[in-house]
Amino acid sequence: MEGVEGQGSGPPAVSRYTLQPTRLASEDILFCVDVDNESLVEMKVAAAGGRPYTRLDSIKQAILLFVNAKLTINPDHRFAFATLGKSASWVLKEFTSDIDSVVSACRGIAVDSPCGHADLTQLFRVAAHEAKKTRAQNRILRVVLLYCRSSIPPQHQWPATQKLFTLDVVYLHDKPGPDNCPQKVYDALVEALEHVSEYEGYIFESGQGLTRVLFRHMCTLLSHPQQRCVQDDLDIPKSLTKKSATSDSAPTDENAVVVSSQ
Structure with a gap:
């Protein structure tokens, strides 16, 4: 049989897609922790000895878990700390990967x-200044804001053309009520994130007062900004409840072998 023009008489050639290797930049991560009185709201868990466990306590623990995990992934990541009162103030200005310095500052x-x-x-303003120094070292800067005010939307004055760092936000709040408006606060945080972020920034919120929810959010923030999908496409962590429900609803094969757990 004669070959048709444009086609080979043999098996078609397999086209190969190759992705050129690239090195992810090490991160300088600035934690900014809200120190308003609402940071002292109690979580739904007690510390050792029955002492109340506050939002600030859980935030500190979540940060230390994050730092240890991040340094395990790449020991070259560095961290600094600031607090947010009426404005931002430094706690640990020099970015460091020394865990003792991180623990002490936190x-x-x-x-x-x-x-x-x-x-x-x-x-x-501080983040943009630090980001310029970070870029000179072939690194990238990320700000992780942990915000706790249920009725006070944050404000800012910042040009939309300056996107020098990535902003992530974790928002812990009370349930909606006559004296607070967490949805309005959340919307303001989303606007700020989209206004300043260089790469895809993530925002998570919780009004449940559960430490495990906060830790889950912080684990998701371990993702490197240069590797992220858009948050709307984020499907982690997987829900074990949904997975179990799917398994339970699956049709049963009468010939299937049942393994006893006893």
């Missing part, structure tokens, strides 16, 4: 007094 964060409004402008 544990030293404390709530002083009610803060009222929250202005993110200084935080963004």
Whole structure:
């Protein structure tokens, strides 16, 4: 049989797709922790000895778990700390991968007094300044904001053309009520994230007061900004409940072998 023009008489050639290897930049991660009085709201778990376990306590533990995991992935990541009262203030200005310095700075964060409004402008200004130094070292900067105010939307004045760092947000809040408006606060946080983020920034919220929810969110934030999908496509962590329900509803094969757990 004669070959048809444009086709070979043999098996068709298999086209191969290759992805060129690239090195992910090491991160400088600035944690900014809300130190308003609402950070002292109790979680639905007690510490050892029955002592109340606050949002700030759980945030500190979640940060330390995050740092240990991140350094296990890449020991070259570095961390710094700031707090958010009415504006942002440094706690640990020099980025470091020394775990003792990280633990000391994290544990030293404390709530002083009610803060009222929250202005993110200084935080963004500091982050942009640090991002320029970070870029000069072939690294990238990320800000992780942990916010706890249920009725005070954060404000900022920042040009939309300056996107020098990535912003992630974890928002712990009360349930909606006459005295608070967490949805309005959440919307303001989303707007700020989209306004400043260089790469895909993630925002997570919880009004349940459960530490495991906070830890799950922090585990998701371990993802490197240069490797992320858009948050709408995020399907992790998988729900074990849904998986179990799917398994239970699957048709049963009469000839299937049942393995006893006894």
